[in-house]
Amino acid sequence: MSKEKWSLETKTIQCGWQPKNGEPRVLPIYQSTTYRYDTAADVAKLFDLEAEGHMYSRISNPTCDAYEKKMAALEGGVGALATSSGQNASTIAITNIASSGDHFIAAGALYGGTVALFTNTLKKMGIETTLVDAELPLEELKKYFKPNTKAIFAETIANPAMDILDFEKLSTLAKEMGVPLIVDNTFATPYLCQPLKLGADIVVHSSTKYIDGHATSVGGVIIDGGTFDWCNGKFPEFTEPDKSYHGVIYTRDFGNQAFIIKARVQWIRDLGSYLSPMNAFLSNLGLETLHVRMDRHCENAQKLAEFLENHPKISWVKYPGLESHKHFQRAKKYLKGCSGVLTFGVKGGSQEGEKLMNSLELAAIVVHVADVRTSVLHPASMTHRQLSSEEQIAAGVSPDLIRVSVGIENIKDIISDFNQALEKI
Ligand SMILES: *Cc1c(COP(=O)(O)O)cnc(C)c1O
Numbered sequence: 001m002s003k004e005k006w007s008l009e010t011k012t013i014q015c016g017w018q019p020k021n022g023e024p025r026v027l028p029i030y031q032s033t034t035y036r037y038d039t040a041a042d043v044a045k046l047f048d049l050e051a052e053g054h055m056y057s058r059i060s061n062p063t064c065d066a067y068e069k070k071m072a073a074l075e076g077g078v079g080a081l082a083t084s085s086g087q088n089a090s091t092i093a094i095t096n097i098a099s100s101g102d103h104f105i106a107a108g109a110l111y112g113g114t115v116a117l118f119t120n121t122l123k124k125m126g127i128e129t130t131l132v133d134a135e136l137p138l139e140e141l142k143k144y145f146k147p148n149t150k151a152i153f154a155e156t157i158a159n160p161a162m163d164i165l166d167f168e169k170l171s172t173l174a175k176e177m178g179v180p181l182i183v184d185n186t187f188a189t190p191y192l193c194q195p196l197k198l199g200a201d202i203v204v205h206s207s208t209k210y211i212d213g214h215a216t217s218v219g220g221v222i223i224d225g226g227t228f229d230w231c232n233g234k235f236p237e238f239t240e241p242d243k244s245y246h247g248v249i250y251t252r253d254f255g256n257q258a259f260i261i262k263a264r265v266q267w268i269r270d271l272g273s274y275l276s277p278m279n280a281f282l283s284n285l286g287l288e289t290l291h292v293r294m295d296r297h298c299e300n301a302q303k304l305a306e307f308l309e310n311h312p313k314i315s316w317v318k319y320p321g322l323e324s325h326k327h328f329q330r331a332k333k334y335l336k337g338c339s340g341v342l343t344f345g346v347k348g349g350s351q352e353g354e355k356l357m358n359s360l361e362l363a364a365i366v367v368h369v370a371d372v373r374t375s376v377l378h379p380a381s382m383t384h385r386q387l388s389s390e391e392q393i394a395a396g397v398s399p400d401l402i403r404v405s406v407g408i409e410n411i412k413d414i415i416s417d418f419n420q421a422l423e424k425i
Contacts, residue, residue, distance in 0.1 A: 003015060003073065004073075008074060008190065008191055008291060009291045011070070011073050011074055012070070012074065012191075012287050012288055012289075012290045012291055013288050015069060015070040015073040015074070016066040016067060016068075016069045016070030016073070016284060017066040017070075017284075018066075027063060027066050027067075027281060027284050027285075028062075028063065029063050029277050029278055029281045030057075030061055030062040030063045030277050031277055031278065032057065032061075032277075033056065033057045033058075034055075034056060034057070035053065035054045035055055035056075043055060048246075049245075049248065049253070049261070049265065057274070057277065058268070058269070058272050058274055059264060059265070059268055059269055059274065060264070060274075061274070061277050061280070062277075063277035063280045063281055063284075064082045064274065064275050064277060064280040066280075066284065067082055067221075067275075067280040067281075067283055067284040067287075068080040068081060068082050068221070070284060070287060071190075071205075071211075071221050071223055071287075072223055072224075074190040074191075074194075074287070075185070075190045075194055075195070075196055075203050075223040075225075076194055076196045076197055076225070077196055077203065077223035077224050077225050077226060077260075078224055078225070078226030078256050078257050078260070079223075079224050079226070079257050079260035079261070080221055080222065080223045080224070080260065081221065081222045081224075081260055081263050081264050081268065082207075082219065082220070082221050082274065082275035082280055082283075083219065083220040083221065083222065083268070083273055083274065083275055084218070084219065084220065084273040084274065084275055084276075085206070085208065085218050085219060085220050085273075086113075086184075086186060086204070086205060086206020086207070086208055086209075086218075086219070086220040087113055087114075087117060087206075087220065088220050088271075088273045089204040089205065089206070089220030089221055089222050090114055090117060090153075090184065090204050090220075091117060091121075091122075092222060092263050092267045092268070092271070092273075093153075093182050093202055093204050093222050093263075094118075094122060094127065094151065094153070094182070095122075095125070095127070095267060096259065096262055096263045096266070096267055097150050097151050097180065097235065097259075098127050098150040098151060099126070099127070099237065100125060100126025100127065101126055101148060102126075102127055102128070102148050102149075102150045103127070103128045103129070103130065103146055103148045103149045103150065104127070104128075104129055104130075104149060104150050104151040104152065104153060104179075105129070105130050105132055105141075105144050105145070105149060105151070105152050105153070106118055106129055106130070106131050106132070106152070106153040106154065107131075107132060107133075107134035107152075107153070107154035107155065107158070107163075107165070107170070108131040108132055108133055108134065108394040108395065109134065109155065109158035109161035109163045109394070109395060109396045110131070110153075110154075110155055110158060110159075110184075110395055111155065111158075111159040111184070111186075111206075111383075111395075112379065112383045112384035112385075112386065112387055112395060112397075113383070114153075114155075114184070115131070115384075115387055115391060115395055116386050116387070118131070118153075119131070119391075130144050131394060132144050133394075134154060134163070134165070134166065134169075134170065135163075135166075138169055138172060138173055141169075141173055142173065142176070142177065145177050149177065149179060150179055150234065150235070151179050151180050151181075151182055152170060152173065152174050152177075152179060152180075152181050152182065153182045153183075153184070154170055154181070154182075154183055154184070155183070155184040155185075155186070155187070156183055156184065156185045156186075156187060156188040156193050156195060156334075156335075157187035157188050157193075157320065157335070157338070157339055157341070158187075158395075158396060159186065159187055159341070159369065160341065160343050160369075160379050160383075160396065160397065160401065160403040161318075161395060161396020161397070162318045162319065162320055162325070162327075162341065162342070162343055162396070163326075163327060163396060164320055164327035164330045164331045164334060164335070165183065165195075165334070166330060167195065167198035167199055167200070167334055168198075168199070170199075171198065171199025171200060172199070174199070174201070175199070178232050178234055179234070180201035180202055180228045181195075181199065181200045181201050181202075182200070182201070182202045182203075182204060183195035183200040183202070183203050183204070184203075184204050184205070184206075185203050185204070185205055186204075186205050186206045186209050186210075186370070187209070187210075187339045187341055187370065188335060188339060189205075189210045189211065189290060189294060189339075190290075191290050191291050191294045191336065191337075192294060192298070192335045192336045192337045192338075192339060193334055193335050193336070196223070196225040196227070198334060200225065201224075201225045201227055201228040202222065202223070202224055202225060202228070202259065203222070203223040203225070204220065204221070204222050204223075205220060205221045205223075206219075206220055207219040207220055207221050207283045207286075208220075208368075209369060209370030209371070210286075210290065210293070210294065210297070210339075210340075210370045210371075211283050211286050211287055211290065212279075212282055212283050212286040212371070213286040213289070213290065213293055213370070213371055213372060214282075214286060214371055214372055215368055215371035215372075215373070216282050216286075217278070217279040217282045217283060218279070219275050219279045219280070219283050220275075221275075221283075222260065222263060223260075224257065224259045224260035224263075226256035226257060226259075226260075227256070228259065230250070230251050230258055230259065231251055237250075237262070238250045238251050238258050238259075238262065239251050239252075242262075242266070244266065244270075245265055245266070248265075250262045293372065293408055294337060294339075294340075295337070296408040297337075297339060297340030297370075297406060297407070297408060298321070298337030298338060298339060298340065299411070300340060300406045300407070300408065300409075300411045300414060301319060301321070301338065301339065301340045301341065301342050301404075301406040302319070302321045302338070303411045303415065304342065304404065304406050304411065304414055304415060304418065305317055305319035305321060305322050305342045306322070307415050307418070307419075308342075308344050308418065309322060309324065311422060313346055313347055313422050313425060314344055314345070314346055314347070314422075315344075315345045315346060315347045315400070316344060316345050317342065317343070317344040318342060318343045318344065319338060319342035319343075320335070320338040321337070321338040339370070340370065340405060340406040340407070340408075341369060341370065341403065341404070341405055341406070342403075342404050342406065343401050343402065343403050343404070344401075344402055344404070345398065345400035345401060345402065346400070346402070346422075346425060348425065349399065349400045350378070350380070350399050350400045352425045353378065353400055353402050354378065355424065355425050356402070356421050356422065356424070356425050357376050357378065357402060357421075359420070359421035359424040359425070360376060360417055360418070360421045361417055361420070361421075362374060362409065362413055362414060362417040363375055363376050363404070363414070363417055363418070364376070365377065367382055367383065368405070369403065369405040370405055371405070371407070372407050372408050372409075373407045373409070374404070374405065374406055374407035374409060374414050374417075375404075375405045375407070376402055376403065376404050376405070377402070377403045377405075378401070378402055378403075379392075379397045379401055379403055380392055380397055380398075380399050380401065384397045
């Protein structure tokens with residue numbers, strides 16, 4: 001049976017590292033910056049991208065490579081690139097496509113750090129973003145496009161708005177407008193959703209979340225679907241010689257891997273934001289149990305969401321697995337599960353909410369999400385603090401919103417923790 005046919009549960013364990021006779025069964029940490037070669041000609045071939053191999057761990061490394069191959073297999077892409085953080089993955093996914101003077105469109109319900117990156121830092125680099133309400137009809141969304149629009153960016157499950165991406169509409173829009181659809185699949189993970197199969201062209205992750213899964217290592221990854229036509233006239237950087245790389249033409253020389261190879265040999269080479277071998281090892285180890293953990297995260301979140309929805313002191317709960325969620329049907333259509341993240345507000349607003357958070361004993365207040373331990377966070381005063389109130393509302397963050405990252409502890413203990421904290425308000 002070919003590896004492509006393996007189910008995802010098998011791929012999380014078996015893809016990537018392929019030991020040869022007598023080599024370690026488990027992916028080793030190649031903690032080496034450099035690689036030895038017999039002749040200068042061998043190294044020249046690497047520089048010319050004529051031979052496959054590693055030359056320097058700012059650009060590639062065998063531990064990272066095995067992890068990248070596994071991620072590409074899980075998402076169904078032609079290649080992957082591991083980055084130092086999720087933020088860096090989003091940055092490179094955009095800068096690899098758009099230059100100073102270009103523009104792209106992003107669905108407004110986004111992670112706060114991504115909003116800050118797009119609206120401030122990329123703007124300083126001359127790349128303009130328009131944040132749009134992705135729920136608008138297709139024809140309305142088209143009006144935001146300009147001749148210099150180069151991409152659409154959106155999250156599968158928005159953090160923390162919990163909106164579910166309308167893949168059909170957004171991928172149709174991207175195709176009709178001749179730009180790639182980039183999807184941040186962090187909350188869903190490839191176990192719950194594979195955006196490339198739903199019309200996305202490029203996937204990014206903060207592997208810091210469920211991929212690592214244990215809150216040990218910050219990292220990011222970009223996966224190239226290999227499907228986008230960079231030769232449609234809008235992307236000269238892909239079809240004209242790269243002066244910084246002695247005249248390489250990415251589409252001519254690398255075919256359907258043009259995007260991911262360009263990202264590595266231009267952006268990772270020059271910015272130096274590659275993932276470290278140690279963190280690649282930990283992310284790969286996390287992946288080996290992804291499917292088992294995600295099932296429990298989803299099951300626990302569903303039960304906690306139902307408990308909270310029926311509690312008299314709760315004013316609202318948002319979880320796409322609840323029938324009351326505006327995207328309940330869409331979640332069923334596109335996702336195998338709704339992740340371990342839910343949001344809610346308590347009667348009495350943010351003041352009572354803060355009291356509740358402080359009264360939790362098992363669930364901790366941490367600036368993190370999507371690991372095995374149950375945790376809570378108040379985005380308006382934490383992750384989304386740097387945004388204006390209007391930007392917070394656009395990102396789906398109301399002042400009273402509490403985000404719960406439901407862990408994989410016994411659900412009875414999680415519910416009784418929330419129950420005792422609710423009694424104190
Ligand atoms: C955390 C997060 C990021 C940023 O990732 P880092 O690894 O923290 O840089 C991007 N997108 C989403 C959806 C996130 O949750």
